[in-house]
Amino acid sequence: MEFYYYVNIFETKGLEYLLLICFLVLFILLVRYISTPEKKK
Amino acid sequence: MNNTVVITGEFKRFIKFFRNELNPRGKWLTPFNVISIPIILLGIAILYVRFTQGLGSVTNLSQQFPWGFWIGFDVVTGVAFAGGAYVITFVVYVMRIEKYHSIVRVTVLNGLLAYIFYAGALVLDLGRPWHIVNPIIGNSFGFNSVLFLVSWHFLLYMIAEFVEFSPVIAEWAHWEKVRKFVSALTLGAVIFGITLSMLHQSGLGALFLMAKPKIHPLWYSEFIPLLFFVSSIFAGLSMIIFEGTISHKVFKNLIGEKSHYSYEEIILGLGKGAAITMFVYYFFQSLIFIHEERWTLINDFWGYWYLFEVIGFVLIPCFIFAYAVRNRSFGLIRIASVISLIGIILNRLNVSVIAFNWNAVNKYYPSWQEIIVTLMVIFSEIWVFRWIVVRMPVFSKTK
Numbered sequence: 001m002e003f004y005y006y007v008n009i010f011e012t013k014g015l016e017y018l019l020l021i022c023f024l025v026l027f028i029l030l031v032r033y034i035s036t037p038e039k040k041k
Numbered sequence: 042m043n044n045t046v047v048i049t050g051e052f053k054r055f056i057k058f059f060r061n062e063l064n065p066r067g068k069w070l071t072p073f074n075v076i077s078i079p080i081i082l083l084g085i086a087i088l089y090v091r092f093t094q095g096l097g098s099v100t101n102l103s104q105q106f107p108w109g110f111w112i113g114f115d116v117v118t119g120v121a122f123a124g125g126a127y128v129i130t131f132v133v134y135v136m137r138i139e140k141y142h143s144i145v146r147v148t149v150l151n152g153l154l155a156y157i158f159y160a161g162a163l164v165l166d167l168g169r170p171w172h173i174v175n176p177i178i179g180n181s182f183g184f185n186s187v188l189f190l191v192s193w194h195f196l197l198y199m200i201a202e203f204v205e206f207s208p209v210i211a212e213w214a215h216w217e218k219v220r221k222f223v224s225a226l227t228l229g230a231v232i233f234g235i236t237l238s239m240l241h242q243s244g245l246g247a248l249f250l251m252a253k254p255k256i257h258p259l260w261y262s263e264f265i266p267l268l269f270f271v272s273s274i275f276a277g278l279s280m281i282i283f284e285g286t287i288s289h290k291v292f293k294n295l296i297g298e299k300s301h302y303s304y305e306e307i308i309l310g311l312g313k314g315a316a317i318t319m320f321v322y323y324f325f326q327s328l329i330f331i332h333e334e335r336w337t338l339i340n341d342f343w344g345y346w347y348l349f350e351v352i353g354f355v356l357i358p359c360f361i362f363a364y365a366v367r368n369r370s371f372g373l374i375r376i377a378s379v380i381s382l383i384g385i386i387l388n389r390l391n392v393s394v395i396a397f398n399w400n401a402v403n404k405y406y407p408s409w410q411e412i413i414v415t416l417m418v419i420f421s422e423i424w425v426f427r428w429i430v431v432r433m434p435v436f437s438k439t440k
Contacts, residue, residue, distance in 0.1 A: 013331075013332070015331050016328060016331055016332060019324075019327055019328060019331060020328070023324045023327075026320075027317075027320060027321075027324075030316070030317070030320055030363060031317065033363055033367060034313050034316055034317075034363050034366045034367055035313075036367070037367060037368075037369065
């Protein structure tokens, strides 16, 4: 019988992968943010 | 025979021209002169004592703290600030982004002077300064030493930057043939210089790899070279913004109206570059923080001090840069550049002085003489920079 078990992200370095994914998403958002100037009212 | 006569005549003309150029221009009684001259004179007097009576007579350095404020600020921080030269030459000569061409000369001059003065300040900190030539002349070569790499790179990079700047000197001296020759060398010197810069900016960080037991674990990492290299990019960009802002006020009459206008666009581009590199740097810091499980170290003075540096002087100025670029707020870009420059000073001093021997009973504090000599180095560089900018075609191509 198989059991579900939770991965310890501290030991597996899963947190680092999560950080990398967050960084990539935030990086794209940052580049888009600074590349489009604020529209004047 | 004919050639000798021509060279002798030209030499005489240049000597006469140079003596004429040595005459002071502008007012003597300016606030900068009033502050800088006494400090430079006092610094020279302190250096006389340092070279006649040894390091211990004017510094608080000891066997436990052999590297102090002179290395931490003058050399390690000063070289990071000079990083703008390799970034801008890469952007203009390799990426061919012509928008930044108008600031190449002044940035290269800044980089060259920073290396001459700040890396030159290394001589002050050597117990036996005449040994500085050892890595170059082959006396006790340390092929495996990072210091061997750094010393050779400093020398070669200074030569490369001099070659990059030499067309300006040739233009100033009206040596047309020499200008054509050295201009042809520029691209090669730029590529050589960029390679050297990338290696020795990270090499400066690599110097601290052997000090693992001495540096606080929040600042020590096997990735210090990478962090030093990435931070030198936004340090250089921030320095260009900071220095350019002052130059555009002080040397207003030397810069054309068109350049003033395009400079605003340049500042926006530099701010954008700084925001992106700071974000990447912050990511690296976060990754190392997690990778080395540093959260166990965060709940004491050193932890708060580390967060103060990384959040207060990296993440916050990164957001200020991004907001300012989007809203075309030049004032905010300048503020962000100052904050990030302070952050670089803090980071380099943390690695080399403050968090170095962090658990020692006796702490190191720089003596007043060390601070005066550092100010002397900075003011001397500004004096030479001003002398060159006023006389040579640094801001414009023709005189």
